[in-house]
Structures are given as structure tokens and as C-alpha cells.
Amino acid sequence: MKITKEIIERIEGEATLELEWDNEQVTFAKIKFFNYRGIEEILKKRPLLDALALTPRVCGICSHSHAIASVLAIESIFENQGESLHVSQKANDIREIALNAEKIHNHIKWYFFSILPELKRVADPTYHGNAYKEKQWFQAQNAIMESLKMGAHFTGQWPHGSFVMAGGVTCDPLQSDVVSAIGCLDSVISFCEEHFYGMPLEEFLSFDSALQVMSVPSALSYGIDEMLKQGFDRLGRSYDRFLALGKSYMYEGSLKASKTAVLGADVKYVQESLEHTFFEDKHKGYTYSKSAQYKKSYCEVGPLARLMVAKEPLMRDFHRRFKDAALTRVVARAVECAHLIARTKQLLSKLNLKEPSFYPPKKDIHSLSGEGVGIIEAPRGTLIHQVDVRNGVIELYNIITPTVWNLGNGNRENPSTAQKAIIGLNSFTKADFILKSFDVCSVCTTQ
Amino acid sequence: MKHKSTIVWLQGLTCNGNSHSFLNYPQMPSFASSFEMIYHPLICGAQSFSTVLESNEHFDFLIIEGALSHDERLLQRFGIPFYEILDNFAKRAKHIICAGSCASFGGIFRLRDPEKITGALFSGKEKGGYWLEKSNVVNIPGCPLHPRWLVETLFALRDRDTLLLDEFLRPKEVFAYLAHHGCLRNEYFEWKVDSKQLGEKEGCLFYEHGCQGPMSHANCNKILWNGVSSKTRAGSPCLGCTEFDFPRRALFETQKNMSLPQTPFGISKRAYYTVAGVAKSFKIERLEKKLIDENH
Ligand code: SF4
Ligand code: SF4
Numbered sequence: 001m002k003i004t005k006e007i008i009e010r011i012e013g014e015a016t017l018e019l020e021w022d023n024e025q026v027t028f029a030k031i032k033f034f035n036y037r038g039i040e041e042i043l044k045k046r047p048l049l050d051a052l053a054l055t056p057r058v059c060g061i062c063s064h065s066h067a068i069a070s071v072l073a074i075e076s077i078f079e080n081q082g083e084s085l086h087v088s089q090k091a092n093d094i095r096e097i098a099l100n101a102e103k104i105h106n107h108i109k110w111y112f113f114s115i116l117p118e119l120k121r122v123a124d125p126t127y128h129g130n131a132y133k134e135k136q137w138f139q140a141q142n143a144i145m146e147s148l149k150m151g152a153h154f155t156g157q158w159p160h161g162s163f164v165m166a167g168g169v170t171c172d173p174l175q176s177d178v179v180s181a182i183g184c185l186d187s188v189i190s191f192c193e194e195h196f197y198g199m200p201l202e203e204f205l206s207f208d209s210a211l212q213v214m215s216v217p218s219a220l221s222y223g224i225d226e227m228l229k230q231g232f233d234r235l236g237r238s239y240d241r242f243l244a245l246g247k248s249y250m251y252e253g254s255l256k257a258s259k260t261a262v263l264g265a266d267v268k269y270v271q272e273s274l275e276h277t278f279f280e281d282k283h284k285g286y287t288y289s290k291s292a293q294y295k296k297s298y299c300e301v302g303p304l305a306r307l308m309v310a311k312e313p314l315m316r317d318f319h320r321r322f323k324d325a326a327l328t329r330v331v332a333r334a335v336e337c338a339h340l341i342a343r344t345k346q347l348l349s350k351l352n353l354k355e356p357s358f359y360p361p362k363k364d365i366h367s368l369s370g371e372g373v374g375i376i377e378a379p380r381g382t383l384i385h386q387v388d389v390r391n392g393v394i395e396l397y398n399i400i401t402p403t404v405w406n407l408g409n410g411n412r413e414n415p416s417t418a419q420k421a422i423i424g425l426n427s428f429t430k431a432d433f434i435l436k437s438f439d440v441c442s443v444c445t446t447q
Numbered sequence: 448m449k450h451k452s453t454i455v456w457l458q459g460l461t462c463n464g465n466s467h468s469f470l471n472y473p474q475m476p477s478f479a480s481s482f483e484m485i486y487h488p489l490i491c492g493a494q495s496f497s498t499v500l501e502s503n504e505h506f507d508f509l510i511i512e513g514a515l516s517h518d519e520r521l522l523q524r525f526g527i528p529f530y531e532i533l534d535n536f537a538k539r540a541k542h543i544i545c546a547g548s549c550a551s552f553g554g555i556f557r558l559r560d561p562e563k564i565t566g567a568l569f570s571g572k573e574k575g576g577y578w579l580e581k582s583n584v585v586n587i588p589g590c591p592l593h594p595r596w597l598v599e600t601l602f603a604l605r606d607r608d609t610l611l612l613d614e615f616l617r618p619k620e621v622f623a624y625l626a627h628h629g630c631l632r633n634e635y636f637e638w639k640v641d642s643k644q645l646g647e648k649e650g651c652l653f654y655e656h657g658c659q660g661p662m663s664h665a666n667c668n669k670i671l672w673n674g675v676s677s678k679t680r681a682g683s684p685c686l687g688c689t690e691f692d693f694p695r696r697a698l699f700e701t702q703k704n705m706s707l708p709q710t711p712f713g714i715s716k717r718a719y720y721t722v723a724g725v726a727k728s729f730k731i732e733r734l735e736k737k738l739i740d741e742n743h
Pocket of ligand 2: 589684
């Protein structure tokens with residue numbers, strides 16, 4: 001048996017992919033994450049609200065997501081202690097706008113900065129890519145900036161804004177902020193129409209067939225063609241099992257899907273495992289990434305999972321043709337991006353500024369004891385924050401990030417989602433791309 | 448055409464926030480016409496990591512993001528102990544820039560093991576971090592740093608001979624300001640009108656909500672974030688992210704001594720409390736009311 005180890009670059013952080021081979025075929029894969037930072041440990045014995053400022057530092061690319069998961073966890077402690085906080089519609093909308101800004105920017109960044117250069121490299125191994133030399137790179141960078149600027153009108157800054165508080169949001173925007181934010185979003189829309197989708201957003205959103213997307217020249221159809229050429233329409237398939245525990249306007253409650261069958265889900269069936277980590281065994285462990293399962297099964301989380309549980313017609317058509325292959329997973333980010341843009345535009349135009357931003361809790365936070373859970377859908381999938389507090393001081397803080405679902409390590413008998421997608425491949429380059437199709441974030445994974 | 452200055456970007460223990468903040472730089476084409484990113488872990492650079500590591504070529508700027516450590520169990524990159532990479536790169540760089548509070552002072556991740564995790568030249572406030580001494584280091588703290596702080600410092604070092612630095616090696620053009628300067632709540636601060644509760648445009652966040660604006664060196668409220676806003680403009684307190692002691696404990700609370708808040712930077716306690724008492728005794732109707740009142 002041959003074993004190869006390679007470092008995966010140009011993801012968020014870095015990972016090592018160790019592949020076991022037999023007859024030129026991958027028989028098992030270990031996905032290793034190092035560079036642990038220990039935010040959960042750092043939070044211990046700190047005042048509860050510090051979590052709102054410190055958890056965003058888990059990850060520079062999804063800092064608002066952590067802030068929102070954290071505030072939901074804190075609000076749920078109040079709830080568990082008998083005080084249901086009233087959060088106004090306006091505050092909820094602002095939280096969603098901020099989260100969407102982060103998702104939209106993430107999807108564009110990932111597609112234009114990671115996936116396109118990767119596809120060029122797969123097609124031509126001598127291509128190393130140089131972001132700064134390509135015009136489209138600058139256009140994408142501008143769209144990314146505009147998306148974040150749109151959100152910053154409410155969050156104060158990106159990354160690492162702190163705009164949420166138990167009971168609402170801290171900002172009190174004016175109509176002029178909203179107008180300016182809409183202007184930013186409109187320039188994101190122009191970029192997407194011109195480059196990403198090659199057609200008006202509305203038209204793209206009306207599609208229910210993969211062929212409609214593929215027939216129009218665009219960065220997306222170019223990517224799809226390249227993936228078809230490389231066989232990524234068949235490669236990278238996993239369990240075809242999806243999970244979305246956080247709320248979305250596209251579906252009701254928490255859901256899971258097995259292929260196309262959608263069922264209700266509950267966070268109580270989530271289990272986190274330390275197997276194969278340095279935390280469990282300093283010597284035998286090989287990664288800092290924990291792994292997460294739902295009723296002992298590995299499930300895929302992320303945009304594809306969200307669109308599958310939402311029964312989104314275009315995604316269903318891609319899935320009907322290609323199952324949960326790498327191609328489907330990549331396309332899902334592009335499709336979700338379009339929905340998020342349309343939804344955000346709607347939220348901005350109906351934002352009711354007359355409502356209060358914040359209702360202070362009655363209970364003094366310093367006397368608060370109990371447990372709480374906050375669940376949201378972050379750019380890469382379900383993100384869970386669990387906190388245990390005694391007299392306003394954090395006893396225990398636990399974070400389950402999306403990448404822990406997709407990229408944790410299982411066993412040979414029960415490999416994780418990404419492992420399953422990699423086993424059976426015949427080249428490292430392909431394995432590298434399949435791994436990246438999950439939008440790997442090692443900083444989130446190792447916290 | 449002038450030769451482009453070359454940059455190699457290296458990450459220690461980080462959340463990548465400074466890299467992402469940098470990607471918000473609005474005049475990126477102008478930046479790219481003067482600088483060449485030889486290597487960046489996230490962005491496609493001109494060379495791969497191993498090419499840079501194996502070559503002996505010199506470059507103009509080494510940008511370090513993230514906290515540092517000599518302990519290879521705490522920090523390695525590409526399967527190589529981090530100190531080997533850093534020492535190799537540092538020898539070949541004309542200037543070393545610490546991007547963000549982690550590389551400058553150790554930042555948030557230093558809290559887990561302050562003995563072993565530090566900034567480049569400082570460990571918190573103390574001199575002596577990863578290196579005891581080094582003459583070509585500039586600190587640009589901030590969690591994250593503002594993209595303009597980085598780009599403008601790069602241009603300054605490239606085009607001018609001198610860059611004035613403060614005692615923490617921070618460029619004075621940025622860090623001579625306080626986050627308090629440019630805050631829209633300044634008048635409330637002057638007349639000691641506190642913000643009754645969060646989520647409102649009115650009132651200062653210094654008295655009850657832990658705002659560190661008057662103690663934090665940074666021009667973020669002058670140049671704004673993402674071109675449009677800032678923490679205090681969005682109603683949340685400044686967390687003091689550019690200072691060596693970031694993050695303090697209880698970030699959303701004002702630590703008080705006999706019910707008096709900390710004094711702003713550079714003022715004697717006694718004088719401050721005297722003036723504050725006088726200011727508070729004025730009741731300025733305009734500042735007690737809503738800024739935008741529908742009934743008037
Ligand atoms: S809110 Fe903070 S930065 Fe603004 S005036 Fe008050 S103390 Fe200064
Ligand atoms: S306002 Fe304070 S916390 Fe925010 S970026 Fe400026 S210095 Fe950092």
C-alpha cells in the first residue's frame with residue numbers, strides 16, 4: 001500500500017491530505033488540520049457577552065456568522081431561564097441582511113478566487129495563476145467589497161463587526177443608510193449579471209433546468225464546462241445526505257434530506273466526536289478537527305444541503321443529473337448566491353426603521369445561569385454555538401462549525417462526507433479539487 | 448517603469464481576518480500596479496510556497512499575519528516548524544510588517560499560552576516577543592487592521608525614507624489619532640450624556656457600555672470601515688483592538704472605580720473628574736432629546 005501526503009493550499013488556512021492507494025486508486029483519505037488556536041478555551045471564565053466579540057475571531061471570513069450564532073445562544077439562555085427576549089422584526093431583518101452580505105461575498109470570493117483558478121490549473125498543470133493579472137479578478141474583488149459594504153452600513157465594519165446584542169442589534173440606521181446599502185447591492189447584482197450568470201438575475205432565478213444555465217456564456221457556464229471535461233459531474237459523490245439545522249426563508253424549521261426525501265430534524269441528534277484528534281490522544285491523533293454526526297450518520301452541510309432541503313427546482317435538476325457530485329456542489333454556491341441577493345434586496349426595501357433596534361433583557365446578565373444553543377446557517381453550512389454559563393460567567397463554550405460536518409474524519413467502515421467523496425479517485429489533483437469543492441475553511445475547523 | 452515592490456505574506460496563528468480585510472482595499476488596481484504579491488497563502492500569487500522557500504531571492508516586504516511561536520507543536524506551516532520558515536524569510540526581507548494585533552502583540556490567541564505565543568517584537572506590552580530586537584519591523588495592530596493602514600504604510604516605506612513610528616512601532620499617521628476622533632457621539636461625550644441603552648443613535652458609549660474609543664489609538668473613525676461606518680457609528684463600543692492589551696475582559700462593560708469610569712488617554716484623573724462634574728451639571732436639552740424627532 002502506498003501512502004502520499006500533500007499540503008492543500010489556497011483554502012482558508014491549510015490542510016494536509018493523506019491518501020492511501022491501492023492499484024492507483026485512493027482507498028482511504030485522512031484530512032488533517034493543524035494550527036489550533038483554542039477560542040473555546042480562551043472564552044472560559046470570561047463574562048458572557050465577551051463571546052459576542054471573541055467568537056467572530058474564530059474566522060476572518062465568516063465573522064458575522066459567529067456573532068449571530070453567539071447572540072442566539074445567549075438569547076436562548078434567557079429563554080431557558082424563563083425570559084423570552086423580544087427581538088423586533090427590524091433587528092431580525094438586519095441580522096439576516098448582515099449574514100447574507102457575508103454569504104454573498106463568500107460565494108463570489110470562493111468561485112472567482114478559488115474555483116476558477118483551480119479549474120484552470122486542473123486543465124493545465126503549468127498554470128499557477130496570478131490573481132493580480134486578470135481583469136475579472138479585480139471586478140470580482142470590487143463586487144465582494146460592495147457586498148460587505150452593504151452589510152457594513154448595519155454592522156459598522158467587516159470583518160469583525162460587533163453589532164448584535166441579546167435583545168436585538170446595536171445599530172439604529174437611517175433611511176439614507178438603507179438607500180446607500182441598496183446602491184451597493186445593485187452593483188453586486190450588475191457584476192453577477194454580467195460575469196457570474198451572464199443574464200439578468202430574475203431570468204437566472206426562473207430557471208429549473210441545468211441546460212438553461214449551461215447554454216448562456218458566463219463564468220458559471222465556463223466552470224460547468226470545465227468540470228464536465230474533467231469528469232467532476234461523476235466524481236466527488238458522497239452519501240447524498242443533507243442537513244440544514246439553521247433557519248432560512250426558503251424552508252420551515254430544521255431539515256434533513258436523504259437524496260430528495262426531506263424530513264424534519266432536531267439538533268438533539270447532533271453528536272460531536274473527538275476521534276482521531278489530538279484532543280483525544282496526543283500521540284495517535286492526527287488532526288485538530290473534531291467531527292460531527294447526525295444520528296450517527298455523516299451528512300453534508302452547506303449551500304447544496306440548503307437548496308436540497310428547500311427543494312429548489314434548479315438545484316433539483318442538477319442533482320437529478322449529477323447527484324451530489326463536485327459539480328453539483330460548486331453550482332449550488334452560485335445558485336444560492338442569486339437567491340440571497342434577491343432576498344436581501346427585498347429585506348432592504350421593506351426594512352421598517354420605525355421599530356426599535358433593541359429591547360434590553362430584564363434579567364441582569366450577571367445573574368444569568370444556564371445553558372443555551374444558537375444555530376444558524378453560515379456560508380459553509382450549519383453552525384452551532386453551545387454555551388454554559390454560571391452567574392454571567394462562561395463555564396463552557398462549544399462551537400461546531402460547518403467544516404467539522406463535511407471535513408471531519410470518520411473510519412474506514414464509516415468515512416466522513418469528504419472522505420467518502422475522495423475514496424476511489426485515481427489522482428491527487430482530482431482529490432485536491434474534490435476536497436476544495438466543500439469550500440474548506442481550516443481556521444473554522446480548528447477554531 | 449519603476450520596478451514593482453515585492454511582497455511575501457506569511458500566516459502564523461490567525462483567523463485570516465487581516466487577509467480578508469486587505470481584500471477590501473478599494474483601489475486595488477492602483478495597488479497592484481506598484482506591488483507584486485509573490486506569495487500569499489489565500490490569493491493566487493506569482494510563485495508557490497515551496498519556490499519561495501527554496502529560492503534565495505530577496506524581497507521588499509514580508510507581511511506577517513497572526514501570532515507567532517517558537518514551539519513547533521503550536522505552530523507549523525506546510526509540515527515545517529514555523530521558525531524555520533520565518534527566519535528564512537525574515538533574512539531576505541527589507542521590511543517586516545506585522546499585520547494586525549496578533550502579529551504585533553500576540554492578540555487574542557496569545558491568551559491561550561502567553562509564555563509561548565507572542566507577537567513579533569512584543570508580548571502584550573512587554574518588549575521581546577518572537578524576536579528580542581529587530582530594526583526593520585513596523586507594527587500595524589487592529590483586529591483586523593484596516594486595509595488602508597496596510598497599503599498606505601507599504602507606499603510610505605517604498606516612496607519615502609522615513610516613517611514616523613510611536614513607541615509601539617505603529618505608524619503615527621494612523622495611530623496618533625484615537626478611535627474617539629471622528630465618532631459621531633463626541634458631543635455626548637463632552638457633555639457627559641451617556642447612551643441610555645444600545646440600539647440608538649444618541650448618547651456616548653463610554654459611561655456604561657465599555658467604549659474604549661478615548662483610549663485606543665487608531666484613525667478608524669476618521670477613515671471609516673468599508674468606506675461607510677465604524678463600530679461606534681453602528682452603536683457598539685470600541686473594543687480597543689489596536690492596543691497591546693486587546694482583548695480586555697468584559698468588553699461591553701465600563702470598569703468603574705467608585706462609580707467613576709476610566710479616564711481618557713492623556714488626562715489626569717483629578718482634572719478629568721472635576722471637568723466632568725461641571726459638564727454633567729449642564730442640562731443641554733438638545734442632547735437629551737432624540738436626534739430625529741417626528742413631532743417637531
Ligand atoms: S462612543 Fe466611544 S468613541 Fe464615541 S464619543 Fe463616546 S467614548 Fe468616544
Ligand atoms: S473602533 Fe476600536 S475596536 Fe473598532 S476597529 Fe477601531 S480601534 Fe478597533
